[in-house]
Amino acid sequence: MAIYSIRAMELRDISQVSQIEREAFPPPWPATNFKRELVSNSLTYYFVANEETPEQKEPAPVIEAVNNPGPSKSRLEALRFGLRRLFGGREMPAVPSQFILGFAGLWFMVDEAHLANIAVRETSRHQGIGERLLIAAIEVSIERKAKFFTLEVRVSNRVAQSLYRKYGLIEVGTRRGYYMDNKEDAVIMTAEGITSTPYVKRFQDLKQAHAQKWGNQVFLAR
Numbered sequence: 001m002a003i004y005s006i007r008a009m010e011l012r013d014i015s016q017v018s019q020i021e022r023e024a025f026p027p028p029w030p031a032t033n034f035k036r037e038l039v040s041n042s043l044t045y046y047f048v049a050n051e052e053t054p055e056q057k058e059p060a061p062v063i064e065a066v067n068n069p070g071p072s073k074s075r076l077e078a079l080r081f082g083l084r085r086l087f088g089g090r091e092m093p094a095v096p097s098q099f100i101l102g103f104a105g106l107w108f109m110v111d112e113a114h115l116a117n118i119a120v121r122e123t124s125r126h127q128g129i130g131e132r133l134l135i136a137a138i139e140v141s142i143e144r145k146a147k148f149f150t151l152e153v154r155v156s157n158r159v160a161q162s163l164y165r166k167y168g169l170i171e172v173g174t175r176r177g178y179y180m181d182n183k184e185d186a187v188i189m190t191a192e193g194i195t196s197t198p199y200v201k202r203f204q205d206l207k208q209a210h211a212q213k214w215g216n217q218v219f220l221a222r
């Protein structure tokens, strides 16, 4: 079982994240331009699940998602802001490069949070990592007061649909022939009212259940 932290994606993670993307969504699915997303798109937010080396396995509470202070700040400032917040204003330790187990990407548009991407390395699946990335994505969407959390998923992707259903996303429509490789339809799945008291309660319960089941593997982001 992997021990990992969830943290904001950085430029140095691009090659590993691209590898995970290619593994999960093989060509001809177009590769995401991660550099552009990280550097120049203040409306996107990417997370990674970062495997911890044994000497870094210090017990710590499950993380709060690193927050982006807003579109006026550069990605680097946003990242520093988030990390300073996590470290309570103290100097951050040097961050060595690590092994990335999975990633998720979010776009914010007006009052909508759109899950653009989520994938876990094939060898690390079924260990709660995909769910933990989804939790981080929903959490930051609630913090940013998005009204909807939405995404597209292949009609045939029952595994991902089951994960999304668990977090209250329901099918609201279909995009015919959405996927370029085989013209497969996409199901549009949405959770509305994610800042409402009932949704937040359900979300917190699920997050707690995940922490009880897997939490001893998730560590404070460095």
Ligand SMILES: CC(C)(COP(=O)(O)OP(=O)(O)OC[C@H]1O[C@@H](n2cnc3c(N)ncnc32)[C@H](O)[C@@H]1OP(=O)(O)O)[C@@H](O)C(=O)NCCC(=O)NCCS
Pocket: 024, 025, 117, 118, 119, 120, 121, 124, 125, 126, 127, 128, 129, 130, 131, 132, 151, 152, 153, 154, 157, 158, 159, 160, 162, 163, 164, 166
């Ligand atoms: C979808 C994906 C991210 C899930 O990641 P994961 O780390 O394996 O999933 P988890 O271990 O966190 O499982 C969480 C939930 O996913 C669902 N799930 C996971 N594996 C499943 C399986 N084999 N069958 C059915 N549901 C499954 C379940 O709802 C599960 O919750 P449960 O444990 O309460 O049953 C992963 O399968 C993946 O990377 N797939 C390829 C990329 C992809 O399809 N992304 C989605 C694009 S829309």
